[in-house]
Amino acid sequence: MNKNLKDFLTSINKTHSISRAADELYVTQPYVSQTIHKYEIKFGTPLLQRNKDSTVLTYAGQRLLAYLIEQDKNYVHLEREMANIAKFKTGIIRLGTNHPLGRYFLPTILPEFHQLYPDLQVQFIETPTSKAAYLLDNDELDIFYGMGIEKKSITFQSLAASPVYLIISKQVDCYDPQLCGVITPLTNPQLLNNQEIIMTRSDSKFQQQVTHFITAQQLTLKTIAVVPDMDLATRIVSHQLGLTFTTMEALIDNNLLTAKNVNIYKVPETMLAIEKGISYKTEVTAPIQTMIELLLSYLKEDV
Template sequence: MFVKNPEYFLAIVKERSISKAADRLYLSQPYLSQYLAKLEANLGVTLLDRSHTPLRLTAAGELFHAYLERQGYLDRQLESDLQQLQEKKRQQLHIGVSTWRGSTLLPDILPRFAAKYPDVQVVLHEAPVPQLGNLAASSVTDFCLMHTPGNLTDLSYELVMHERILLISHKDHPLVRGLDSPCSAPLPFGDLRQLEHERLMMLPEDWRLSRLLYNTFNVQNVEPVNILTTTNNTTAINLVAENMGFTFLPESGIHRTPYMDRLSFFTVGDPPLTCPMAVVYKKNSFLSPATRAFIALIKDFYRQFDRGSALSDP
């Protein structure tokens, strides 16, 4: 579908005013009003609710606006891809991921992807979890792998799995000594109040996983008094391996720790606590065949860890 001067409509939506959009575009207000009226007549729908100040999009307007935004992205992507072909540059796939998630996932995924798409250059954007959504929303990445975002204003996501959160301790800790509880078959921990005076290695309070865990503490009337905050899950599990306390980690990344023989693993709650993991990208964005292939590999790999939605963060 060809839309003449789509930037006019986009400016009206951004300014939420025909007069302000006209000033921004260096057009007269009557001319821009005529443009909008002709556009609505051609489409056969009303795009803006003029009974409100500032202007509001109608349902048809929301759909049309999303179409124009996606069309603009596709045009820019096509120009970039054609330019890369002309300059004989490799196609790039930008992936956002936390440092720990990347270190535990990519060794299993990247070799398979590279074998199928040898001409695609993967560019990693490793960032703290709270920043990943911003990378996707600003189109810095093609997609991010992260817990489902709380704000979906500019984002879409595809659920990958509900991942169990495991409590990890050293095998010689007095609370678990003598228990046979490997990662492959973790026992339920029981009463979390036993951990109130133990050292807990936790991610920052505003991170999604910590919010889920602190809610669990509240529900079970647990008030931890010895918390060591870290932004790196590797730091947490390394300290546990030295019998310095307990930590909570997503199940899927644990298999690459070198200290499995020192550690015991436990589920939390009944049913076991899980957290939703998703592929997140900018709303209405175009996902190339290579991007889709990488996402398919991620979903296939994580299928073994999907525990359903027994108890998860909403």
């Protein structure tokens, strides 16, 4: 839309004259008339009512002028908001994790981040690693903590390889009542052969590593359920159905470390382990860098 249109309509509304409006704005009368006529054709309705002694805005002209005034105000607000975002005064930081990791670090680091950036909003999601890779790559996520993402456009800072655990309900043939309440090293993976297993989704990187382990050990397992995440899989086993692979966080969340009705095995890290760390785009803003540093500080202490 012509940037002078608002000024033309404002001046005509004040002077009730195209010629006086042109003089006031230091432009020619034909230019004012032609500009307004162009928009009368475009909108299909008169913007001016030309009387014998004066020219006034029609209702359509008044509505267009009101819209243009509001548009200018919105643009001023937009410029101010963009300036604030550029100075990190407002905006959004999008943080993702594998379930259920966020509940451990977010309550600790969020208050400190809020003190540094009180007007920045943190949006938190729990998502599989494969989806996090897509979101990061498409600028829909700023930081991800969880299993490693291998992409040229994404930086991954590894923190540690976390062990994987096997939880077995007493309904499984290889359940041993003498091994309840303790964590036992898994020295013979073959005891899992022909047992019933609760799997997580195939697009989960955790499940992909578990499947690789099962294949490498030449195990045959019967999948009886596929669930969204390892926390739910762990909970199902705790209610006495099958076995599953899980993490220490899920075991703690479900109060299973001292449970008397399940066996817990620790898988040797040479066979299976989860490499966890922080993934983010290579170029980051100051708030994102601060969030990364807070995460690293917390997680290194935790490790």
